[in-house]
Amino acid sequence: MKEEVYLKEWNLTTVFKGGSDSPQLVELMEKMQNEIQQLSEEINYLSLSKNHFIEKMIERFLRGLGHIQLTLSQVTSFITCLLAENPKEKKAVALQGKNASVKAAYSSVLHRFQQFLSSMEQTSWNELLETESLKKYRFILSEWRENANSPLSTETENVISDLMVDGYHAWSDLYRSIVNNLRVTIELNGTKKEYSVGQATNLRSSPDKEVREKAFLALEKNWTNQEETMSRIINHITGFRLQTDKSRGTLTGLQKPLRDNRITEETLQAMWKIVTRHKQPFVDYLDLKAKLAGNDQMPSYDFWAPFRENSTSIGYQEAVEFILQQFHQFGPELESFARSAFEKGWIEAANRPDKAAVAFCAGFSLTDESRVFLTYDGSMTSILTLAHELGHAFHNEAMKSADPLNRQYGMTTAETASTFTEMIVLDAAIKQTESADEKLSLLDEKIKRSVMNFMNLHSRFLFEERLYETRKEGMVAADQLNEMMQDALTEGYAGSISDLPIHSWISTPHFYITSSPFYNFPYTFGYLFSVSLYAKALEEGKEFEQRYLALLRDTGKMTVEELAMKHLGEDITQEGFWEKGMALCVKDAEDFIRVSSLKLVT
Template identity: 30%
Template sequence: MPTTDSRWQLEQLYSIEETERMITTLQEQLDGFGTGQTSVSSELSTLERIRCHVEELSDFVYCLYAEDVSRQEVNRLLEQTETLQASLRTSETVFEERLSKLSEAEWTILQSETSSYYLTERRAIMERRLPAEQEKLIQALAVDGFSAWEQLYEQRLTGLRVPLAETNVTIGHALHQAFYGATRSERQTAAAAVVETCAAERDDFAMILNRIAGFRLQVYAKRGWNDPLTELCEQNRMKQSTIEAMLAAIDQNRPLFRSYYERKLYLAHVADPEWHDLEANIFTSHDHISYGKAQSIILHQFNRLHPRLAAFTKDVFDKGWIDAENRSHKAEGGFCASFPVAKESRIFMTYRDAYQDMVTLAHELGHAYHNSLLHELPFLDQIKGTSIAETASTFMENLVLDAVIEESAREEKLAMLEIKIQEGLKYVGTIPTMFRFEQRFYAERQRGAVSSERIAELMREEDTRLYGNLLAEPAPYTWIYVGHFYDTGKPFYNIPYTVGYLLSNQLYASIKQSKVAFTSQFEPLLRASGQATIEELIEQYMNGKPDSVDFWHQALEPLLSTIEMYLQETSRLVD
C-alpha cells in the first residue's frame, strides 16, 4: 500500500546546525581555492567536490524555505548560500583562467585524465567571457544586486494575499480557484480578485523585473553579447536554429489549437469568454483523486512500463521524499531538488485532490528518476540544461494521463483528454507566447525601463497572437505570477520546457511502439544528458535533425492527434 504521509523528511538529510557548519567549511575551502600550488587535474577534482556539496546545500536550504516561508532563520541561510554560490562562481572563473593558459600538450594530458566534455565546454565558454577579474567583480556585485532582486520578488509574491470568500488567500490558491473552481461564477470572482490584486502591485513587480533584466543586459553588453539568447543557448546546450525550427512547427499548428479552444468555449456555452475560461475543464471527473489513490495509479502505470521505474518510485513514496501537504506558509509552485552527495531527491508540490495534481506528481517523479540515473555518474557529468531536464518529467505526465484515458468511460475520458491537451498547450502555446513576450520586453528594456502598463500591453499582444479574437481581454498580469521571468540563474527560463516536452513526445512515441526503447533509448539518453548538446542527443538517440521543422512537427504529433480525437469525440455535442 502507498503511504498517505504527504510531508517530506528533510531532517533525514541535515539539521540546520549541520548546514551552518558545512556552509562555513565550504566557504573556507573556496576562499583558499586557486593558489596554483597543485596540478590542474587535482584542482579540478577539488572544484568538482566543492561544487557538488554547494549544489546540495543550496537545494536543501531552498527546500527549508519552500516548506515554510515564514521561518526567519532560513532567510539567513538563503543569504549565506547565495554568497557561497557567488564564491563558487568566482573559484570557477579562477580555474578557467588557469585552464586558458595551458599549452596544447598540457591540455591534451588533462583531457585524458578527467571529464573531457566538461573541460571542452568550459574552454569554449571562456572565450565568450570577460577577463577573470571583471567576471569576479560581476559575481560579487550580483549577491546584493541581481540575486537580491529575485529574492525580493519571491518574498513579495509569496506574501501577496488575494481577498476571496471573506478571507485572504495566496496568489497560488486564488489562481487555482480561477482555473478550477466548481462554477463559472466562482472562477470569475477569483479571476477578478487576482487581476485587482496584481493591478495594485504592478508597479513594484515591474520595477523588480526591470532591475533583473537591466542587470542581465548590462553584463551581456560588457561581454560583447549582442544577442540576449546567448546565455540561454549556452546553458541549455542548444543552437538558436533549433529553437527557431521548433517555433516554426508550432506556429504552423496554431489553427488547430484555436479550434480546440473554440470547441471548449462552445461546449461551455460561454458567449463572452475570459482568460480563465480557456483553462477551466468542460468535462470534469466526478472523482476526487486522493494522494494515496494518485500514488497507486502512478505505481501501476510505471510498473507496466518497467519494474525498475516502479521500484524506484515506491522507494520515493516510502522514504518520505515528497512534501505534498496542502497547508499555509508553503511556497508556491512545485519542483524536484537533486541531492548528488546523498544520491537522493526531494519533491515539493501542493496536492489538492485534483487530476492535475496527480499529473504534477508524475512530472516531478520523472525528474527524480532522471536524477537517480545521473547520480551514478561523476558530478561534472550530471550537469544538464533545463531542456533535457524536462524530458523525463513530461514523459511521465504522458504515461500516466494516457493510461487513465484508456481505462476511462466516455465522460471521464473526455475529462482526461482535456487535461492532457491543456498540459500540452501549456508547453506549445502558453510557454512560446511567454518566450516571445520576454524577447520583446528585453528588446525594449535595452532602450530603458519599461512601464508596468507597457509590460501588460506586450503580454496582451502576444496572447492575442495565440488566441486570435477569442478573448476580449487576455490575462494582463501573467508576467507577475510566473516566477520564471524573475529567475536570475536561468535567462528565458520558459522556452526550455517546450523543448523538453517535445523531446519527451518523440521518446514516448518510440516506447509505445516497443517497450524495449525504455532501456535502449530513453534511459541512455537521460544518462548522457550531462555530456552532450541537445542537437547531439537528438541525432544520436532519436535519429532526427534538430534544425528541421519536420522533426518538430513529428514531435507535436501526439498532441495534435489528441486534439483531433477530442474534436471528434465532442462533434456529437455540436448542433
C-alpha cells in the first residue's frame, strides 16, 4: 500500500490564479468598490421610503452587505496569505493598501446604515424586527443599532475612516512588515546562522538548553535594537484609538473589546477572579520544574523546553496522521474536514526563513475554504499549533450554512474552537502513550497551556490595560514600556519566572492588531470554556459532535452568555462555572507535582 504524503506547502491558485498578478483578483476588487458605492446611494433612499416598502429595501440592502462582507473576507485573506509566504512581495503590499481603502469605504457605509437604524422610532423598529424575512437578522440588526452611538457627522466619520487606512491601520502593517523581514543571527557550535523570527522563536522548544538560551538572547538583542521604532508604533496605535474614541464619545478602553467579543464585564471579571485565585498550583509546578533542572527559579527561555531531554522530532507525515486519528475519535465530520484540508493543499507548514513569523488561519468565505499557516519544526508544540489552527478552520466550515451577516463571531468563541481541537489531540496523546515518562512529558505540555492562559495571557491583559491609562498622559518611552512589561509579567506569573522577556510588548503581535484591541482575554476565555466543552464531549462520545457544530453555528448570532446558557445550560457570569473548568486544570498540575516530586527524592 502506497504511503500517503501530505504536502507542506499550500495551494493558493484555487482561490485566485496568478497570485498578486491575478486579473480575477483585480476585477473582484473593482466590482466590490462599485457595489459599495451602490449601497452608499441606496442608504439615501432608505430614509425616504414608506413603511410598507422599507422591509423589502432593508432585506435587499442586507443581502448586498453580506455579499460584500464575503468578498472582502476573500480578498483580505488572500493578500494576508501572499504576504505570509513572502513578506517582501511588493505587489501584495500594494494590494494590501488598496484593499484597506475598500475596507474603509465599506465601514463608512455600514456606519451610515447603523445610524439609519438608530434613528428609527421605537414602534417602527419593533415592527421591523418582527418582519418574517428579517427575523434571522434580529441579533445583528439590534447590535448595529446599539453600536451607532457616535455624535459625529457622517462626513466626519468618513474622514476618520480614511485617516485610519494610512494612519491607524498602517502602523499595524508597518509592525508586521518589520517583524516578518527581521533576521536573527544565532551562533551554535561555532557556526553563525540566520533565522526568521518564527524559526528563532521555535527554538524555545529545543531539548538543548544552550540553544534555547542563545535563541532567547539573540531575540532580545533584536528587540532591543527595535525599541525606539516599536515604541513609536505602539504609542501611535494606542494614541489614535484613544483620540478617536474621545472624539466619537464612544466606548473607551476595555468596553469596546468586550462589546466586540459579545461578552459582559461581569463575565470577564468572574473569569479573572478565578484565574487569580488559583495561581499557586501553577507556581508550585514551575518551581518544581526549576528544581528538577537544577535551578532556583525557572528561566523564561526554559519554559517550552521538552520535559525529557531525549525527546525526538516528530515527522510531518506522522504528525498529520496522528491528528487525523484523534479527530476521528471525536467525530466523523471533524476528521473528514481535516483530511480534506490536507489533501487539497490548505496547509503551509514548511520550515524556511523567508516567511512570516506568526501562525494563523485565514478564512475564504466566498468559496468556503480556509488556509492554515505555520512553521512546523517537529516538536509537540508544532503539532498542537497545527491542531489549533485547524480548529479555526473547522469553525469556518461550520459557519458555511449561516447567512453571510451571521458569520461574524468574536475572538472569545474563535479561540474556543481552536483550543478545543488542540485539547482533543493533546489529551489523546496522553491517554495513548504506555510510557510513564512520555505520559508525564505530555502532561507537562498540557499544563504549559494552563500556565500560558492563566499567567502569560493575564500579564498581557494587565500590560495593555495599564498602557492605555498611561498613554492618556502622553507618549510612553521604550524604557517605561520595558518596566511596565516587567511588572505585568512579574504579577502575571506571581514571581515564579526569572530572565523575564521584558520586550514581550514588541514580540507579541496581538498588541499591534488594530482590528482587535485587548486580544488577550479571548485566549483565556477560550481555554477555560473549551475545558468545559471537552468534559461534555468525553461524557457523550461521538454524539457530541453535532451539538458542538450547532454551538459553533450560533456564535455569529448571540452573546457568549446566551451561547453558554443555550448549549451548556450554564451561567458564565458566575464564578462557579469557571471554578469547574479551573478544577480540572489544577488537578493536572497537582498530578504532575505528585509524580515528579519523586524524582527529587530518588
